[in-house]
Amino acid sequence: MTKLINRESLDQLRESLKDRAKLGEKKLISLCAGSGCGAYGTAKVYEKLKEELANHGLTDDIEVKLTGCHGFCEKGPIMVIHPEGIFYPQIKPDFVPEIVEKTLKNGELVKSLIYKDPATKKNITHEHEIPFYKLQQRVIFGSNGLIDPTSIEDYIGAGGYSALSKALFDMKPKAIIDEIKKSGLRGRGGGGFPTGIKWETCARHHGNRYVICNADEGDPGAYMDRSLLEGNPHSVVEGMIIGAIAIGSNEGYVYVRHEYPLAVTNLGKALESARSLGILGKNILGSGFDFDIHISRGGGAFVCGESTALMASLEGKPGRPRAKYVHTVAKGFRDSPSNLNNVETWANVPVIINKGADWYASIGTQHSKGTKIFSLVGKVVNTGLVEVPMGTTLRQIIFDIGGGIPKKKKFKAVQTGGPSGGCIPERFLDLPVDFDELTKVGSIMGSGGMIVMDQDTCMVDVARYFVDFLKDESCGQCNPCREGLKHMLDILTDICQGRGKEGDIEILEEIGAMMQKFALCGLGTSAPNPVLTNILYFRDEYEAHIRDKKCPAGVCKPLFHYEIDPEKCTGCTVCAKKCPKEAVSGEKKKPHAIDQNNCIKCGICYEGCKFDAIKIC
Amino acid sequence: METKTSIDWKRVDSIIEKYNRDKESLLMILQDISDMYNYVPPEVIPVLVKKLGVRESLIYSVATFYKTISLKPRGKYILSVCTGTACHVRGAEKIMDALHSELNIAEGETSEDRLFTLLGVRCIGCCASGPVMNVNHDTHGGLDRSSALKLIEEYRQQAS
Numbered sequence: 012m013t014k015l016i017n018r019e020s021l022d023q024l025r026e027s028l029k030d031r032a033k034l035g036e037k038k039l040i041s042l043c044a045g046s047g048c049g050a051y052g053t054a055k056v057y058e059k060l061k062e063e064l065a066n067h068g069l070t071d072d073i074e075v076k077l078t079g080c081h082g083f084c085e086k087g088p089i090m091v092i093h094p095e096g097i098f099y100p101q102i103k104p105d106f107v108p109e110i111v112e113k114t115l116k117n118g119e120l121v122k123s124l125i126y127k128d129p130a131t132k133k134n135i136t137h138e139h140e141i142p143f144y145k146l147q148q149r150v151i152f153g154s155n156g157l158i159d160p161t162s163i164e165d166y167i168g169a170g171g172y173s174a175l176s177k178a179l180f181d182m183k184p185k186a187i188i189d190e191i192k193k194s195g196l197r198g199r200g201g202g203g204f205p206t207g208i209k210w211e212t213c214a215r216h217h218g219n220r221y222v223i224c225n226a227d228e229g230d231p232g233a234y235m236d237r238s239l240l241e242g243n244p245h246s247v248v249e250g251m252i253i254g255a256i257a258i259g260s261n262e263g264y265v266y267v268r269h270e271y272p273l274a275v276t277n278l279g280k281a282l283e284s285a286r287s288l289g290i291l292g293k294n295i296l297g298s299g300f301d302f303d304i305h306i307s308r309g310g311g312a313f314v315c316g317e318s319t320a321l322m323a324s325l326e327g328k329p330g331r332p333r334a335k336y337v338h339t340v341a342k343g344f345r346d347s348p349s350n351l352n353n354v355e356t357w358a359n360v361p362v363i364i365n366k367g368a369d370w371y372a373s374i375g376t377q378h379s380k381g382t383k384i385f386s387l388v389g390k391v392v393n394t395g396l397v398e399v400p401m402g403t404t405l406r407q408i409i410f411d412i413g414g415g416i417p418k419k420k421k422f423k424a425v426q427t428g429g430p431s432g433g434c435i436p437e438r439f440l441d442l443p444v445d446f447d448e449l450t451k452v453g454s455i456m457g458s459g460g461m462i463v464m465d466q467d468t469c470m471v472d473v474a475r476y477f478v479d480f481l482k483d484e485s486c487g488q489c490n491p492c493r494e495g496l497k498h499m500l501d502i503l504t505d506i507c508q509g510r511g512k513e514g515d516i517e518i519l520e521e522i523g524a525m526m527q528k529f530a531l532c533g534l535g536t537s538a539p540n541p542v543l544t545n546i547l548y549f550r551d552e553y554e555a556h557i558r559d560k561k562c563p564a565g566v567c568k569p570l571f572h573y574e575i576d577p578e579k580c581t582g583c584t585v586c587a588k589k590c591p592k593e594a595v596s597g598e599k600k601k602p603h604a605i606d607q608n609n610c611i612k613c614g615i616c617y618e619g620c621k622f623d624a625i626k627i628c
Numbered sequence: 629m630e631t632k633t634s635i636d637w638k639r640v641d642s643i644i645e646k647y648n649r650d651k652e653s654l655l656m657i658l659q660d661i662s663d664m665y666n667y668v669p670p671e672v673i674p675v676l677v678k679k680l681g682v683r684e685s686l687i688y689s690v691a692t693f694y695k696t697i698s699l700k701p702r703g704k705y706i707l708s709v710c711t712g713t714a715c716h717v718r719g720a721e722k723i724m725d726a727l728h729s730e731l732n733i734a735e736g737e738t739s740e741d742r743l744f745t746l747l748g749v750r751c752i753g754c755c756a757s758g759p760v761m762n763v764n765h766d767t768h769g770g771l772d773r774s775s776a777l778k779l780i781e782e783y784r785q786q787a788s
Contacts, residue, residue, distance in 0.1 A: 050769030052755040085754030087769075149752075231712030232752030269659050269696050270752050272765050310655050310694025313750060328686070329651035329693035386755055388714035394756035399729075426713060460755075462713045476716055480750065613722065 014301055017297040018176045021167070021290075025131065027170035038073045038115065038216035041156055043239055045080030046273055047395075048087030052103070053077070056088050059104035063111040065494035073115060074465075079242015081156040082396040086126070091138050091156060098138040099124045126437040129392055129414055143393045146412045148374070152235075152356050152398045153243035160277045163284040167246040168311035172290055172560045178253045179298045182364075187257035188214065191360065193368035195380030200225055200316070200353030200604025201431065201457045202533075203379075203446040209350060213258050213340040214350035220260040222302075223344065224269035225321060226274065229313040230429025231480065233460030235384040235396055236354035240267065240274035243358070244281035248304065250357030252291065253301045253364060258350050263304040266321050270311060279306060284607055313430075313484035317532050318343070318351050319593045320486070331486045332532035334380040346462035350595060353458065375401035379445030387413050399444075406440040409463055420465040424548070428457030430477050430484075431537030434470060453544040455537075469566035470549040471556050475503035485535070492535030495526040499542060507567040511557035516546055565627030568612045572628055580626035586616035586625065633669045633701065638788070640664075640672055644679050651680050654690055658697050666706060666764075695749070696779040703738045703745040705783050712751025715758035719772070723743040723759050724748060730780060743787055744780070779785040 015021045040060065057077060064070050077623075080215050081089050081266050085379070086100030092114060099110065106124055113119045125134045126141060135141050138156075158165035166172070192207030196386065213220060224247060228236040240247060251263050256485050259460035261395035267275055282304055285291040293301045308326050314320045322344040324330035343349025359381060372380045379401040384406060388394045391416030399408060405425060409415065424434040435442070440488045442448050446456050473534035482496040499522055501513050523539030530536045546553060555561045575586075576596075580602040587595040588601055594610040597603030605616070617625045643660045647653035657676065662668050668691055677684050691697045709715075709724050724735070726745055731739045738745040754760045757769025761776065768779055 046752075046767060047756045047769070048755050050754050050760055050767040084754075087757065166736075228753060229750070232714040232755050233751070234755050237753040270749070270762075307653075308656050308659060310659065310690075311696040311750070312694050324655065325652065327650075327682075327690070329689050331693075385712075388755035389717045389759070392713075396756075429713075460713070462717060462755075464717060468717055473713075473717075476713070478710075484750070565745035613725075613773075614719075620686040 012284070012287045014287070015296055015305050016289065018180050021172060021176060021296060025167050025170070025173070028164055039461055040073060040075045041078045041091045041093060043079070043081045043087060043089040043156070044077040045084070045087075046234070046271075047080060047084030048089055049273070051087040051101075053088040055104045056090070056102050056107060059107040060111070061106050064115075067111055067116060067444055069111070069115060076159050078469065079160045079237035080159060080396060082152060082238075082398075083141075083393065084396065085392075085394040086350055095426065096137040096139055098126050098136065098141065102128050109277065116213055126153045127373060134334040141346065143412055143414070146407065148382050148397050148400050149247070149398045150362055150374070151355065152239070152384055153319070154246070154398065155379070158243065160242050161280045162195075163245060163281065163288060163290075166243070170365070171245050171361075172524055173250055174364035175249050175252055175290065178256050178364055179296060179300060183215065183593075184257045184259060187253060191257070191363060191369045194363045194371040195315075195375070195378070196356065196359055196363060196371070197379060197446060198353060199355035199359070199383065201230075201354065201428070201455065203456060206352060206356055209340060209352070210257050210340075213348050213350040216341045217347070219262070220258050221344045221349040222255045222258060222260045222263040222326070223321070223349055224251055224263070224357055225316060225318075225351055225353045226265055226271070226391070227309045227316045227321060228268065228271075228354070228458065229316040230431075230458050230460045232388050232426070232462040233386050233458045234428060235459050236415055237271050239354050239358055240271070240385075241277050244274075244278045245285070246358040246361060247278075247354055248281055248285055250360035251304060252302055253297065254352070254357065255446050256300060260350070261301050261303070263302065264307050264325055264344070265304060266307050266309055266315070266325060268311070269308040271384055275306065275308060282306070313480075314486045314532075314534050319532070321351065322349060327488075331488055332455075332534070335532060336557040341542055351374075355459070359529060369620055376443060376445045376448075378447055382566050383444070383456070383459055385444075385459045385461045385465070387461050389426075389466065390416055390465040391463040392417050401445045402443040404441050404443050406437065408444065408461065409440070413463070416463065418466050420467065422463070423468055424464045424470065426454075426462040426473070427460065428455035428540070429460050430481050431533070431540055432460075433540050434458050434464065434473065434545075434548065441560055441623040453540070453547060455540070467566070469507075469562050469564035470545050470552045471503065471506055471562075472564075472566045472583060474542045474545045475500065477515055478503055478538075479536070481538045485538070489527040489529075489531035491526045491533060492531065492538060495522050495530070495535075496538060499539070503542070506553065506556045507562075507570075509556075509560050509567075509569040511553075513557065515557060516550065516553050520546060541557065563627070565614070565617070571612070571614065572607055573605055573610060573614075574628045575603050575605055576624045579622050581622055581624070583622070585619050585621070589615045589619050591615065633665055633671075635669055635671055637675075638665070640675065644676070649679055649681075651682050653695075654682060655679060655686065658687075658691055659766055665673050666702040666704070667700060670699060687690055690740065693708060701738070701742070703743050704730060704787060705743060705763050706745045706747060708749040708752070709749045710750075710752045710754070710760045710762070711748045712755060712758070714751075714755035715760060718758045720759040723776045726776050727780065730777055743784065
């Protein structure tokens, strides 16, 4: 690639790419190669597609693009045929010949493959008409389905790096910071700290300043950062370069999880191509400004998402946090001023510079501006990544976009904010989601995980799950976190196994309050949140476990058993056939019964019964 | 069952050089070595001490702090069952139970034939496809008890 020596050469390149796209008028198949679709087998579909296109001599007429995450991960692997936007979900290699034959050659739809809306049972042909997409506002995530993340030309052609030109040649560093401040952008990693103020403070401190991207996405159930880095790495790189200009930094780091191999690869390619075009490195676009970015791979420690721990890890040490009397913007990585923002925060920056702070601030609520990407997962029909304006209600996200709860089950709670957040019950479903509203009900926005729970989720088990997770992830330096979590886990395990006693709930509350006050870092002070909000909203479930020795959701094995309701059982024999322990018996077309001595409570019969005849007792 | 790993010192050297013998890259060097052998053979530690100029105690504290690094030999296939929240509410435990009884090993252990190591890992970010499991770097989604066992069979056949 020829180096771009000034902004004009970048503009010329962009123009030529636009022309190429227009002149080509090729049909384009975009095939999602994000980690979600990949897990369902995109690679095999891609191979088959290439083979079929070659067989029909269509290779030169039809372009196949492996893109990043489209968001509707539940339906993966996803194929979208442009320019029409025909949406084929859950594609298997066997379906490919028919798609090539009918849709690509003859322009007909393959009716059996079209998306069917589970709510209305109607077929929906085009991607943009599907309720899951229609109700979103995809400002940050929109390009993911259109560009090949490994091609810098794709990004530039779509308008990429124009915000960088503007920041480099039309704006002073202070003006960039002012614009970010005015936009109202707050940190997307969980803290919600105003980004512009962080930049301004860092820029005020002297020394070798560092710009760092936190891609140590650790909240279980959240994967928007992974999808952004995999699907549109240049947007993060562009954001970081603009941040570096504003703060006055010449060196940046992306700290990314080793467990995200595709994100590491795609980011690596993005950096390399940006360097070879002169967008990264010495004398960026001939401006005289130098900035380069390195990748550092984290090693699987949740605590490394905490700023001081992350910086210790960057230095090649164990990622243990320190007390923050001196903030990292003053002394962080290598004891120098360090500005750390999360992946999604960085990806917001080019949008703000391009479209202006006023436009950006017109989206969202009074104190939470812009859009937010949520990972809508768990017991919800349409799982995937959802980008909505701040202030959208939980009900809109879970029911209108998410399609509600599968198998006609009842909604119980939504967990937000990961292990530092909490479970929000049904009565708050009309809550507008922003930083402050979620805090008011005892949870937090966090990085945007939204795990939906239904009637079959035991809230005591959920609390035990989070504490078990955090106990493993605690770095062990301070007593409140290390010992507090251990004791909480012991008590919660006892409750789940039928050994709970009166007073346990109060002890949990007391330990929680102590940890909130005295733990060393953010992980420790927020660690009791899942337990405390859980007790606040679902105390009756705790009491059922402790007093009645019952798990109403049928999760804690010693506290329930399955029974067959003879009134409802039709004797279809499905449960008897599926039972791995042969614990179900009965004659065909007559009510069956479960032998409690043989039953291992695996739940296969409960999940498999179409007549709702298996009861949790 | 402990067999001494024969170490490809040339490759270890090239990994160290790739990171310019940089102390701050210690974790990544350990990860790359781990990708070769599925664990970090203790024999490499004195070499790292010398070439990176770091204390042995630092290497041990880094290697034991981060979960992706193991100092004990692991199986050819590392089964990382995601235990993130989304997978948890969709039944990750049942996958774990099924693998546990099929392979007759507990979490963190390696099967006697040194083929499989069973791990419960934190969220791997494929939440919509849950329950998911990584086999080395390959992700398999939408699992249930029977598809997980089928997968094990496939890897067994691949190895034989």
